[in-house]
Amino acid sequence: MALSEEEIRRLFRIRRTVMQMLRDRGYLVGEFEINMDMNDLLRKYGENMKREDLLISKAKTNDSSDQVNNNIIYLWENHQNDL
16 A cells, blocks of 8 residues: 555655664764655655665664664654654
8 A cells, every 4th residue: 555645754754853863873874864855765665665664773883783773664653643
């Protein structure tokens, strides 16, 4: 099932915010991940994004054993009314 334009827009904003927060906290996040626009997101994942497509796993810049794993779908499903 394809996501609606509003759902895609929300997932895009959540993903961008998570990437910015991770970078600000010292995790390895590439500029291309921060600068990805919604069209890039759609080209990469399509309109039928799956939960596993939106998993984020990042390591700290100075300690690769310190990792964060984040599931954007979980964030989105649990905070839809907050947006």
